[in-house]
Amino acid sequence: KDLQEIVHALKTEFSELRIKEYHGKSDPIEKAQDFSNVKES
Secondary structure, eight states, X not given: XXXXXXXXXXXXXXXXXXXXXXXXXXXXXXXXXXXXXXHHO
């Protein structure tokens, strides 16, 4: 695999983990802030 494929796979896995964490959060404002942080990086 070339580096871009590996990086993309890691980002995809990380995003899925983050999304699972959102479902455990009750505060929608906190969810929105975390989501915007993920989009920026």
